[in-house]
Amino acid sequence: MEYFLQQLINGITLGSIYGLIAIGYTMVYGIIGMINFAHGEIFMIGSFIALTVFLALAAIGVTFLPLVLLLMVIVAMVCTAAWGWTIERVAYRPLRGSFRLAPLITAIGMSIFLQNFVQITQGARVKPLPPQIQGGLILMNNPNGIVVQISWMQIIIIAMTIVLMAGFSLLISKTSLGRQQRACEQDRKMASLLGVNVDRTISLTFVIGASLAAVAGMMYLLYYGVIDFYIGFIAGVKAFTAAVLGGIGSLPGAMLGGLAIGLIETFWSGYFSVEYKDVAAFSILAIVLIFMPSGLLGRPEVEKV
Amino acid sequence: MLKQNRNWTDNPILSVEHLTMRFGGLVAIDDLSFDVGRGDITALIGPNGAGKTTVFNCVTGFYKPTEGRIALRRDQHATDEALHELTRSGRQYSETDKGSIFLLERMTDFRITEVAGVARTFQNIRLFGGMTVLENLLVAQHNKLMRASGLTIGGLLGLPGYRRAADAAKDTAIEWLRRVDLLDRADDPAADLPYGAQRRLEIVRALCTDPVLLCLDEPAAGLNPRESTELNTLLKYIRDEHGVSVLLIEHDMGVVMEISDHIIVLDYGKKISDGTAAAVRSDPKVIAAYLGVDDEEVDDVERDLNVKTGHDATAGGSL
Structure with missing residues (x-):
């Protein structure tokens, strides 16, 4: 029981990170029907920017932790959002209106480019960050010596995710930008006829997705303590899986899918074998898609005949 | 309630001049010129494939016309000189004390709605x-x-x-x-x-x-008689109480004849008639186009028409 609880906490933490990345996939898919394969790399860049900010602040002697974390989050979000905007502008917008596979290929190209760019500029070796936030809350401490604890870091990750998700849901459901975003998702041409600047709305979608991925990147850095230029690939594939599992195009679906993938992975490693955790995650994806082709919360596409 | 004055010559809100749209070898619109009066309900009618929707697509920026000018005068005192000046300047629109003019063929879709003030609906519902x-x-x-x-x-x-x-x-x-x-x-x-x-x-x-200009593509399609009557009331309300000029494509002649101040008839991308509902209804060319007569007969009808209503057709024509 204690073991189960501990795994549950770990799973939710991991799932939060996946969920935040998955939002970026699902939003972009929703609005332009394209899988942005470079999104994993955006996450990786986010964590590198966070690390750079941390080191820069340490170099000038700023060590007050809450301030450091706040600056890390803000700078990472802003800079990564700029990356997201630029990528859309350079690699995807010129190809809008060309055949469907073209932006998919540039997305893969962009992903390779970003990986190599970071490898060359930052070096291929893993970058460590000593743990900054230690300790935690002990929830259960039974005589056999099994301890259930939730670390401060995990609390921060889960809380941060909840706050971001709440803000993001508010943005989508209540603000004019959110309405435009949903309108473009349903009928881009019609939205533009109502005076909606579709290109700008798409750019903002990339910006929002990238800034959420940046937060995920920073939390990954703080949680695991090591990053390298390759982390974007695996995290990206997992988050993409989460988006598909939840129903691609559905925002609550992305979050739910993220949690599901995180939990599956953690429980599988906890009870069976760590080596096969990815196999487990992807098998469950395959099974779910066989029985629910549009994912957990996705709307089935109705084709008019 | 039809207005007697000819708003479309005296006070046009939209002037389409020498509009031509080619798709490869197909000429969908051929040197079409017409004016839409400010505060009028103007109907664009014609048999299927006459190019009505293509005109709409050009006006609302879906298509870049092959040739021609589409000028929207937002306010009444926009002069012809100001329009010429704007055309020469290469800009998309000018908002000066000489009046706001927009050259729609130079603008892209969302700017046409946002800046110029043209809205449209489609034949099929796109909510x-x-x-x-x-x-x-x-x-x-x-x-x-x-x-x-x-x-x-x-x-x-x-x-x-x-x-x-x-x-x-x-x-x-x-x-x-x-x-x-x-x-x-x-x-x-x-x-x-x-x-x-x-x-x-x-x-x-x-x-x-x-x-300022509302373009409706077959708003009465699929409506039952009661609903079409409601539509008529709504369109008149829009015109009379909100001062919005309406340009509509419609096949339901009941709607067209009842509410239109001005009717333009297209056939094979050309304008064949232009005037009030009464004038258009009795135009032999329109009847020929709708009933579908042989080419030779059309020539006969056209000859008849030139004799009978030649001066009328030019008076109601373009600039």
């Missing part, structure tokens, strides 16, 4: 089905809202300026919903409305963008 009825109308007012919210940040924080703008937008939407009897369905998904109601919603959604 945002997953959004509520009210939200559909709010999307159309987003330009006001975006400005008020300081690009969303104010909206997230709920600043007073944004709240006011949001309330005003909601009031406008509710006013329109009341007008078309949809107020009790405001929070339902738009896709759940019956067909006739969806049509009405599309029209008021276009009106929520605050247009």
